[in-house]
Each structure stands twice: as structure tokens, then as C-alpha cells.
């Protein structure tokens with residue numbers, strides 16, 4: 268049995284008069300990894316940002332349609348956007364730890380949300396770093412700058428920073444595009460572990476990566492969601508010719 272964590276219904280997004288998403292309908296399953304694939308400019312990142320209202324920060328954006336998170340519309344007027352972004356956190360292409368220690372990066376969110384107790388913060392930092400499979404690598408350098416870590420470690424600091432505020436959904440926008448193959452593999456392994464506790468939506472340009480990490484794949488083209496379904500089906504027997512052309516490398 269699977270259930271939807273997020274339901275997107277009749278979603279349109281405009282950047283001023285340019286329509287970047289066209290009548291998109293998609294169910295994001297709970298405790299599943301959903302991969303968004305498609306050629307550059309098709310609207311993957313725009314769609315990802317819909318899910319925690321990051322597009323609100325871009326001038327000239329207009330959204331219509333419905334996005335339900337656990338059945339509640341996140342675009343309703345009284346939605347608490349700060350709380351929404353705590354529940355639906357985001358990891359970006361380039362690791363972007365704050366220029367502060369590893370510890371302070373991870374403690375940042377809980378502190379903002381009012382946690383002051385040192386012992387409690389220590390616990391949260393350790394738990395989050397363990398969950399991001401980074402603890403063993405950084406436990407003796409917690410108070411050194413996160414910027415001194417490798418790219419892959421920095422990306423895991425960013426993931427630990429998210430986990431520290433106990434999100435429900437993790438949005439990942441090409442999280443390995445700036446990483447070498449070994450660091451990429453570690454993040455992919457981490458995604459497999461995290462999906463037991465979180466609902467994950469990942470944008471990737473890398474089709475092998477989508478096939479490796481996701482259970483569901485959605486293919487976008489020019490702002491349309493062409494189709495989505497079980498990853499193995501999308502990659503072996505897609506129902507739309509355009510999906511087949513894309514996954515077999517005929518364009519994109």
C-alpha cells in the first residue's frame with residue numbers, strides 16, 4: 268500500500284507571461300524517492316520549488332492550481348511558509364554550508380526555532396550527522412569550519428542541517444552535480460537510507476542516477492509532465508514516445 272504525501276493538481280506556473288509549468292498533476296508517494304527528469308529548461312527545478320513555495324521568492328511568479336501536503340493546500344492564504352519550509356526542506360546543486368563550524372551549521376535551524384539547551388543541541392547535532400552518515404568523518408572536527416570539508420562532506424552537512432529541524436519531505440535539486448563519482452555514490456547510498464524516514468523528490472540530469480535511486484520517475488518536457496510511474500516501467504516500457512526518445516538519448 269502506498270499513500271500520497273503530496274498531491275499536485277492542475278498546477279500552472281508563470282514567470283510573468285512565460286508559462287513554465289502547464290496543468291501538472293502528480294502524486295508524490297510517502298517514503299518513496301521520486302525522480303524528476305527531462306531536458307534542460309523543461310521545468311524540473313521550477314516544479315521542485317513549487318513544493319515548498321521557494322518560487323514565492325522570485326519576482327513575477329504566478330501559480331495557480333492546488334498542492335496538498337498531507338491533504339492541506341500549501342498555497343492557501345493562511346499557510347505558515349516558514350513552517351512549510353521546515354517540513355519540506357531543500358538541498359541545492361552546489362553544497363552551500365554556512366561559513367561557520369560544522370556544529371553551528373547543524374544547530375542553526377534548531378536554534379532559530381528556539382532551542383537553547385546545550386545538551387539538547389549536542390544530541391540533535393550528533394543524531395543529524397549520524398543520519399547523514401557523516402558523524403564518523405567529522406566528530407573530531409565539529410568546531411572547525413564546514414567550508415574546510417570536501418564537496419561531498421559539505422553536501423552531507425547540508426543534509427544534516429535539514430534533518431536537524433525534523434522535516435518530512437526532502438527536495439534535492441541535482442544534489443550530486445558538483446561532486447566526484449565517489450562522493451556521488453555516498454549521497455546515493457544516503458538517499459536509499461533516508462527514504463525509510465522521509466519522502467524525497469530529486470531532480471537529476473543523470474538517468475542512471477534516477478534509475479538507481481528512485482522508485483517513481485516523472486518525465487517533464489517544455490513545462491508538461493509527459494508521464495510518471497514506477498521507475499522500472501518508465502525506463503523499460505514508457506507509454507509515451509517522447510519519454511522513450513529521451514531515455515534512449517535521442518534528445519536532451
Ligand SMILES: Nc1ncnc2c1ncn2[C@@H]1O[C@H](COP(=O)(O)OP(=O)(O)OP(=O)(O)O)[C@@H](O)[C@H]1O
Nearest residue numbers: 282285287305306307308309310311312313314325
Ligand atoms: N526566474 C526565472 N524567470 C524567468 N524564467 C525562468 C526563471 N527560472 C526559470 N525560468 C524558465 O523556466 C523554464 C524552466 O526552468 P527550470 O530551471 O525549472 O528548468 P529545469 O528543467 O530545471 O532546467 P535545468 O535542467 O537546466 O536546471 C526555462 O525556460 C527557464 O528559462
